[in-house]
Amino acid sequence: MSAVARVTLPDGKVLEVPKNSTCADVAMQIGPGLARAAVGCVWNGELTSMEQRIHGDGRIAIITKKSEDYLRVVRHSAAHLLAAAVRELFPKAQLGFGPPTDEGFYYDFVVEEPFTPDDLAAIEKRMRELAKKGLPFERQEMDAADATAELKRLGYDLKAEYMAELVQAGEVISFYKNGDVFSDMCRGPHVKGFGSIPAFKIMSASGAYWRGDATGIPMQRIHGTAFFSQEELDLHLERIEEAKKRDHRKLGPALDLFSFHDVAPGFPFWHKGGMIVWREIENFVRGELEQRGYQEIRTPLVMTDELWRKSGHYDNYRENMYFVEKDDRSFAVKPMNCPGACIIYGSELHSYRDLPLRLGEFGFVHRYELSGVLHGLFRARGFTQDDAHVYCTPEQIEAEVLDCLDMLNVVYKAFGFSEIKQFLSTRPEKRMGEEALWDRAEAALTGALRAADIDYGLNAGDGAFYGPKIDNYLTDSLGRMWQCGTIQLDFQMPERFDLTYVGQDGNRHRPVMIHRAILGSMERFIGVLVENTAGKLPVWLAPVQAILLPITDKQIPYAETVAKRMTEAGLRVEVDRRGDKIGAKIRDAHGRKIPYQLVVGAKEAEADTVSVRPRDGEDRGAQPVGQVTEEIVERYAQKAHSPIQ
């Protein structure tokens, strides 16, 4: 064994340091300035202190106050501050884990009673008092015996359990103390003291379990967040408010798109507005399918258990399936469309000339989801995939995957999404098939991603039970990522259904199957669209594209003539016939987020014009009906999603 460890710096440079060096030693070797500025480091992706010992090769990033990762340090310290306040107010509270997260931090506690909102307010108040005192973090390393004694003194039984594991793993045990107020076993690093957390806030409390085990010890988790400045914290809180305003579960019913009811938990009811959006999306995708040589199919919702045994779903997916009994037979409601597609493929003989055979299906699938994970359209129990199954030869895989990636780009762009991120998910623990097939499938997907020059991320172990996949995430206007499309390779299903094609050599061969969805689920995608646009759907998707607002009843006939002309031009138009004043009608149309609000009074009726109030702009004044109609028709045709001004 070598006595040196090779340490890779963020810029790719490699340093050799003696084993058992600390991160601080490494920083010093890079430069004394950096060593002085260092507040912690990231060792092999994990946040740790400068005292971390280096036992082998790895990657290091030194954190200074200027690093992005410094925010994680601040938040981790804020978690300690939270725990300190909790221990003062609830001396019997036992500590669990308290890490920083992407949004802030949390700390888990074992307490007799759940925290009330009043408790949280008191805890936050106490945190502010402690922060005012400064109370520097002081690191102290201990051997196992001392650490055990210290944890016993503090009454941290759970931590003692965890410490034993750490000692076993050869870790150095360290404590961080803040005066005589608080002490916690912790790897670090931390800010200077409780006074060095510029802005923080307690967000909420919820249930959790020791080490995430639902059969284990119940705990109470307090969530908070922290930032470098009050301004950034305020901005964060505003973003949360904005997201709340855009919540599709509120906007959807308010805009008459869809609703949920107790009689069908997890299953959306689609109203007229939602169906218009749905149809537009479906027709657009259908157009793409036609361009790309797909055939559209539809397979049954209910099929026998035998089919699902054959496909492997019965063994691998049963907990998520719905079953029905009739004629002493058991049937399952389809959770996926692939077996049905395989039945169609297998129903006739195929030549290599037929391949690739692309079968598309807007397939309505049902998956039982635990009640706690349901979330409006984002996580429903019944949803419609814009699914397709491509049967091809192994040689055709890359080209087909590339075509799917291209379709993804084209489709997402049409909905106003330009930022797409791909992740490759590799073999999961629960899987079917031989390792060699998995090797081949993973290599094929990697090849396509490289060929498309895509900078993808890796989700190791997150593949489907029948094959690896590429998941596609899009970023919305609030910077949130949504998983939509997926491209999955499958060497199993053709095997199980004994699917073949006749090759050039006259022999039967096994086709490869690619499962792919672009939008993912119609339901979820519409939910994403609603949140992304805050309900202000582009003209091509808007259930009502223009509304005529008569100043008085006398203009209703004129408004109806205009509406008729626009309807004949292919637009979706309404007339507001209610007896309200114009101000109220505008307010209402605006609330419904209708793109074009067209005011008609005596003057407009006289001149064959409408006064245009665009959704995103100011009153434009009177414009000829023909011109306005043309503008909307053009926007519709172009699927424009720019603001309407």
Add this chain to the structure above:
RNA sequence: GCUGCCGUAGCUCAGUGGUAGAGCACCUCCUUGGUAAGGAGGAGGUCACGGGUUCAAGUCCCGUCGGCAGCUCCA
């Protein structure tokens, strides 16, 4: 599913053991008003459902259903 919180009119919510409430929306009437809420009146309730405690339950207790947040981030 588990933990916590919640469930009162279509929506947003008040009502803390003693006659079921408000605003908005809806309907009718008056008003026909030129750019983000005109006025008056009316109708609308098995207080999620089931059980219990009590002279009395929207309110307290138990259960069920449904909703929301969290349950992955590992000192």
